[in-house]
Amino acid sequence: MKKSIAIIGGGASALFASIILSKRNFDVVIFEKNAKVGKKLAATGNGKCNITNQDLSLNHYFSANPSFVKYPIETFGFKEFSKFCETIGLSLISNENGKTYPASLQASSVVDVLYNEALFLGVTFHLNSFIDELKFQEKIEITTDNKIFKFDKVIVATGSIAMEKLGSSGSGYEIAKKAGHTIIEPIASLVQLTSPNEDIYQLNGVKTDSSVTLFINNKSTKTITGDLLFTNYGVSGNTILDLSRDANMALENSFGVDILVDLFPKLDKNKLVSILDNKAKALKGKGVEFLLLSFVNTKLIPFIFKKAKIAQHKLKINDLDKKDLLNIAYTLKSIKININGSKGFQYGEVVAGGVCVDEIFNKTMESKKQKGLYFCGEVLDVDGACGGYNLHWAWASAFVLASNMQ
Ligand SMILES: Cc1cc2nc3c(=O)[nH]c(=O)nc-3n(C[C@H](O)[C@H](O)[C@H](O)COP(=O)(O)OP(=O)(O)OC[C@H]3O[C@@H](n4cnc5c(N)ncnc54)[C@H](O)[C@@H]3O)c2cc1C
Incomplete structure (x- = not known):
């Protein structure tokens, strides 16, 4: 039988x-x-x-x-x-x-x-x-x-x-x-993460090849390099899906969760400053936005200048000094985003x-x-x-x- x-x-x-x-x-x-x-x-x-x-x-x-x-x-x-x-x-x-x-x-x-x-x-x-x-x-x-x-x-x-x-x-x-x-x-795991930082919502649809580090209670825990997608609620992409398990576990325990985005993981800060410096010299007299145009997604340009605290009156590339270029390079390599939740079981690919x-x-x-x-x-x-x-x-x-x- x-x-x-x-x-x-x-x-x-x-x-x-x-x-x-x-x-x-x-x-x-x-x-x-x-x-x-x-x-x-x-x-x-x-x-x-x-x-x-x-x-x-x-x-x-x-x-x-x-x-x-x-x-x-x-x-x-x-x-x-x-x-x-x-x-x-x-x-x-x-x-x-x-x-x-x-x-x-x-x-x-x-x-x-x-x-x-x-x-x-x-x-x-x-x-x-x-x-x-x-x-x-x-x-x-x-x-x-x-x-x-x-x-x-x-x-x-x-x-x-x-x-x-x-x-x-x-x-x-x-x-x-x-x-x-x-x-x-x-x-929920392999799931999109939400952020209360509304200034990133305007970047909805911007996809980058970045390295993303997860911070739990201000301590760096894991870095993943790959695609990152900005959305009108927070962040998505393979880097985020892979960090979501640890992020959600930390949130369950009421820990503080942030991510730090490096838009240029293959370039160290000095190299980035030197690239920006050369661009600034070549583009003298042009508007500041030309410094980053074609270098990052166009939607990111005003966001980066704001984060780098470039004074509003600095309209031309010649107005930028060495400190400004350093701030821009620093911002390109370290955008901090607070995470307050995830899209949950309805959107998660799997559960832990x-x-x-x-x-x-x-x-x-x-x-x-x-x-x-x-x-x-x-x-x-x-x-x-x-x-x-x-x-x-x-x-x-x-x-x-x-x-x-x-
Ligand atoms: C959008 C999405 C994309 C994914 N992409 C990938 C990928 O590319 N690669 C990868 O490795 N993983 C991926 N996953 C995860 C993967 O699909 C799952 O881990 C896998 O399908 C789990 O297989 P399973 O047999 O355990 O369950 P499932 O495939 O979920 O099958 C369970 C089945 O049981 C049925 N069922 C549930 N309860 C009952 C019940 N009480 N009585 C009768 N039937 C019931 C359900 O209807 C379902 O058909 C993805 C998941 C999602 C949601």
Whole structure:
């Protein structure tokens, strides 16, 4: 007799686990609350799906117990994932930074490959089926549409509470709690940050290649270089998304949070002053704005002059003295922005927190609290940096679960 497995949720980790389990001759049924599977997966990577990364070093992962991720990620790394993708006809392409995508650059094609493979292997799908309760009898009972289904094992693959409109609403936490699990308080991560400094709102839409340092209680903690987007509520871009986890944790603890933006991370201050000095000499007689025109985004020019405290009567480049040039260079390398919040769960790509991993076996993903109950993907207290790490967690946790299930 084949063992029967129910998977609650039809997202990334569920589809992946269902394929491996079916290949291993388990009888798999997926219950998905949406009318379609993989709605979030289809929205990943701005529709391109940053599916994994060639560099899966463990420092890209976070959890209250970071050692939990070691076994799944090291067992099912980039090489193993790529090989597996070949077996199901999922073609991959990597860029120079190691970020990896489907060759089609189409997230929906990843959903199509996984869903069709699962169907081909005989996985049964119950769509529009929201599950909020499990009954642990001799078998595990699931009731939906007034029908009772009985399974040998149940996998909770419901995702987190990030971007509820795509399906995950935190219901997995409730199922886990009812089975005796602890939930590490979820906090939005990979999310845009808000600022009370209204003077930056006028920079809405300006995208820069900057280095951004996070300050917590005036202490520098982490610097990330990459794109930074100014918005009419605060800041966004990959640098901000990657700093948002620490920023939100600090805000939760009522710590002061600021970021310091260096618009020219590749130039030291002296080099910048010398460039400005040469420009000033070449552009003598022209208006001050010509000093920065074509050097920074045009929208930034009045903002930089104001921050650098260039007196209003200094209209011409010749009016600027050495101290002014130093102030402009200093401002270009250190714009301080206060952070007072984030756009929250509705906009966050993932959450930090979830089912406490101390209560899960990391070789099988089985609950230590309830036999026959398993978890994989983002419902667990594991999250990753930008760059394909969260989807890789979905694949790796599903892989060890499905490969080791007895
Ligand atoms: C906009 C956006 C872009 C992203 N881009 C990337 C990226 O490029 N690279 C990357 O690595 N990560 C990215 N992520 C994160 C990544 O999508 C998630 O980490 C990943 O999808 C988690 O997989 P999962 O299987 O745990 O959950 P999900 O993929 O969220 O799937 C959970 C499924 O369970 C269903 N469900 C929930 N509760 C129930 C219930 N009670 N009953 C039945 N069904 C239920 C949901 O409808 C959903 O379909 C992005 C996230 C977002 C929001």
